[in-house]
Amino acid sequence: MSILELRSISKVYGRGAAEVQALRDISLSVPAGMMIAVMGPSGSGKSSLLTIAGTLEDPTSGAVLINGQDVERMSNGAKARVRRRTIGYVFQDFNLLPGLTAAENVSLPLELDGMSARRAHLAGLKALEELGLGDRARHFPDQLSGGERQRVAIARAVVGERSLLLADEPSGALDSANGESVMRLIHTYCKRGTAAVVVTHDAQLASWADRVVFLRDGRIVDQTMPPAGPETLLEQSS
Amino acid sequence: MSVRHALLALLSEGPKYGLQLREEFEARTGEVWPLNVGQVYTTLQRLERDGLVETTNGDTGPVEHDAPGAPQKAYRITPAGSAELDQWLRVPPDLSSPPRDELVMKVLVAITVPGMDVHEVIQAHRTYLVQLMQEWTRLKEDEDGSDLAFSLVVDAELFRLDSVVRWLDAADGRLRRAMADGWTPARTAQATMPALARRRRIGARQQ
Secondary structure (H helix, E strand, O other): OEEEEEEEEEEEEOOHHHOEEEEEEEEEEEEOOOEEEEEOOOOOOHHHHHHHHOOOOOOOEEEEEEOOEEHHHOOHHHHHHHHHHOEEEEOOOOOOOOOOOHHHHHHHHHHHOOOOHHHHHHHHHHHHHHOOOHHHOOOOHHHOOHHHHHHHHHHHHHOOOOOEEEEEOOOOOOOHHHHHHHHHHHHHHHHOOOEEEEEOOOHHHHOOOOEEEEEEOOEEEEEOOOOOOOOHHHHHHO | OOHHHHHHHHHOOOOEEHHHHHHHHHHHOOOOOOOOHHHHHHHHHHHHHOOOEEEEOOOOOEOOOOOOOOOOOEEEEOHHHHHHHHHHHHOOOOOOOOOOOHHHHHHHHHOOOOOOOHHHHHHHHHHHHHHHHHHHHHHHHHOOOOOHHHHHHHHHHHHHHHHHHHHHHHHHHHHHHHHHOOOOHHHHOOOOHHHHHHHHHHHHOOO
């Protein structure tokens, strides 16, 4: 079963002359362990796709299924639970809360979900340690480098074993080495069974995905084939 | 890739045998550029003819060619060889003229063919390139970074392919804007004479 399934999603903003069709008949299925990258020029509908997949916005038509459950049929409370427990979000500008330490930022979603402060703190620390940020746990966001901030944001997105990671230009302002380590991290989580959708205009980052989907004018216009063996390139050059 | 200078670089570490040179060449280029042993010996013969390397019996100095019963020949770099290597490393390769890029040609031709969906042509190339990049990234993924040469080669390939994808993206955007402004293929043919002359000068540097 897919963690995320989009069935014939369309999204229209505005009405009449001001009507903008942001997404047209998008179908996409992301099983556990798979990373999908969505590439397209600005205005192609990438961000709309991600906010709808993240249940932050409703499609005009079509269905969003998360772990097989139709989001439209969920109560508001159930939707909020899915957002807190199942989905992790990573944004271009990290969106860390400046008044909280790295550890507090990471443990916040768990506390909001009703976990005790102590248990949430321990889980937060563990997530930070896994990302090599154990010694940064007490630092505030403005005491961290851009690369560190984004790793904290990733720790916050995956903490509590969430099964769907949604990332919008996750390495936006980072240099290529930091961008790569962000993608490597997301990739590592996918190998452990997380499903991920990464929106990016950067082909080098997209190339970490198992499948790259190309979006244009709100439509999927093409996608890459499933991975061939890693040996094919070396065979070609000999 | 200059096999000649790569061999000189390997020999700058000390005398080596032909087979050993091939193995080391492949290892140091991340095993991405295979080299056949015939190519190694032909190159060594030319280097020797040009006085850039000499044959030795192990470390005992120059030996007679094809002496009966002689052990396998080792090669050693000469001072002229070291100077040549040093010079080669510092001289930038000629990148001053645009290469005759087949992909660029295809897009340029596509915009002149009546009824051709250029965006679709561009997308076909973009998908292929990103797919290739995925294959290179997968190689990187399995590598923990300990093989520095390999990582550098993979990076170079990824940046090269990435630059082509970015050009396609830019071309796609430029075409859309041009079409929105009422561009038609016929207008491309009306470039002014001074502009043409200037462009030809850039192309002429290539010859």
